[in-house]
Amino acid sequence: xxxxxxxxxxxxxxxxxxxxxxxxxxxxxxxxxxxxxxxxxxxxxxxxxxxxxxxxxxxxxxxxxxxxxxxxxxxxxxxxxxxxxxxxxxxxxxxxxxxxxxxxxxxxxxxxxxxxxxxxxxxxxxxxxxxxxxxxxxxxxxxxxxxxxxxxxxxxxxxxxxxxxxxxxxxxxxxxxxxxxxxxxxxxxxxxx
Amino acid sequence: xxxxxxxxxxxxxxxxxxxxxxxxxxxxxxxxxxxxxxxxxxxxxxxxxxxxxxxxxxxxxxxxxxxxxxxxxxxxxxxxxxxxxxxxxxxxxxxxxxxxxxxxxxxxxxxxxxxxxxxxxxxxxxxxxxxxxxxxxxxxxxxxxxxxxxxxxxxxxxxxxxxxxxxxxxxxxxxxxxxxxxxxxxxxxxxxx
DNA sequence: ACAGTTAGGAACCGTTCGGTACAAAACACG
DNA sequence: CGTGTTTTGTACCGAACGGTTCCTAACTGT
Numbered sequence: 001x002x003x004x005x006x007x008x009x010x011x012x013x014x015x016x017x018x019x020x021x022x023x024x025x026x027x028x029x030x031x032x033x034x035x036x037x038x039x040x041x042x043x044x045x046x047x048x049x050x051x052x053x054x055x056x057x058x059x060x061x062x063x064x065x066x067x068x069x070x071x072x073x074x075x076x077x078x079x080x081x082x083x084x085x086x087x088x089x090x091x092x093x094x095x096x097x098x099x100x101x102x103x104x105x106x107x108x109x110x111x112x113x114x115x116x117x118x119x120x121x122x123x124x125x126x127x128x129x130x131x132x133x134x135x136x137x138x139x140x141x142x143x144x145x146x147x148x149x150x151x152x153x154x155x156x157x158x159x160x161x162x163x164x165x166x167x168x169x170x171x172x173x174x175x176x177x178x179x180x181x182x183x184x185x186x187x188x189x190x191x192x193x
Numbered sequence: 194x195x196x197x198x199x200x201x202x203x204x205x206x207x208x209x210x211x212x213x214x215x216x217x218x219x220x221x222x223x224x225x226x227x228x229x230x231x232x233x234x235x236x237x238x239x240x241x242x243x244x245x246x247x248x249x250x251x252x253x254x255x256x257x258x259x260x261x262x263x264x265x266x267x268x269x270x271x272x273x274x275x276x277x278x279x280x281x282x283x284x285x286x287x288x289x290x291x292x293x294x295x296x297x298x299x300x301x302x303x304x305x306x307x308x309x310x311x312x313x314x315x316x317x318x319x320x321x322x323x324x325x326x327x328x329x330x331x332x333x334x335x336x337x338x339x340x341x342x343x344x345x346x347x348x349x350x351x352x353x354x355x356x357x358x359x360x361x362x363x364x365x366x367x368x369x370x371x372x373x374x375x376x377x378x379x380x381x382x383x384x385x386x
Numbered sequence: 387a388c389a390g391t392t393a394g395g396a397a398c399c400g401t402t403c404g405g406t407a408c409a410a411a412a413c414a415c416g
Numbered sequence: 417c418g419t420g421t422t423t424t425g426t427a428c429c430g431a432a433c434g435g436t437t438c439c440t441a442a443c444t445g446t
Contacts, residue, residue: 002420050404114217167304186342194391196444223432397436405430408428412421416418
């Protein structure tokens, strides 16, 4: 009943995600969002309540999209060796940066900025990183690395992921990124006894 | 000649550093800075030009303080084994968080936020992380780890440092932090061949 | 004592922030 | 063909932002 909205809410959230991804929560202004989403103030506030609520929905979308995709990749058995999956993933992150995408990771940026003081956002970040942790764990389970080391190794990989993603946003650290990914490879390829 | 200022510029920068450390560059408002530094607008702008310049001086101070201290610790030979120094350092970071200090690292936060788009700030962040890199390298030089692995390992440690510091700002990740530090210990203690 | 110089303080600047109010426009349904 | 309902667009809001101006107070050198 009544007038239908002229935009697809899913598309709008997708566009909003890109804006937040580039500028972070605090860095993205209403004007940035409106321009990026292609709609006006009235429509945004009617459909998404406010900036904070919109960001939470964007975070959820990010989890269901980028994060879930990463977890799926880490769990996919078309690469039988779990360590190879992890290596490929970190390599892919570096490639992303090399090809010019310096947005990093939406969750990691949210964890670093002032927005991390918001408990809703902090909770979303936490669950997102836990999903990543789960992905690394399943990948490690498909490796020849002793099970006793999986727990600590998974945490190291999460931390490494966050560090890599954060540094992706700063310029001219390409050498560090590539060698960090190499180090992960060496680390996983030569398991300790 | 003329009226002397009533505050010590060094102390003021020190206080400003604490404000930026808690809130980040963009998150710290003029009101925050003035309150934290204990002076008024006129004095601040007369002595430090503007917020941006003040932050650059704060970053320099941070390098000469916290960063240099970390590098010194990694280079100090009162702990003969380099790996032990690195382990102690990461352990210290975790302890800092446990004791309630969730400020993380000023450089890392600057690298993550919108301020990273500023080239002056980005440059300062880069040199700071390079200093950390140097610290890790000298520590590795004082270890029994094969020299061929030092380069990549140092980069991994920098990335790990950044990740750890970023996650320090988010709540309730204590388990990940502690186990990440443990993982570093295991990694360094059981060198590969 | 006085002139010169600088710090301190507060009022104020325009801009931008996130958010709201409301009228006009566009549709569904009877 | 209205009538009711919802979206859309715009004008507007108060608050906070970083920054400037300018007057007064406080000191130095002569």
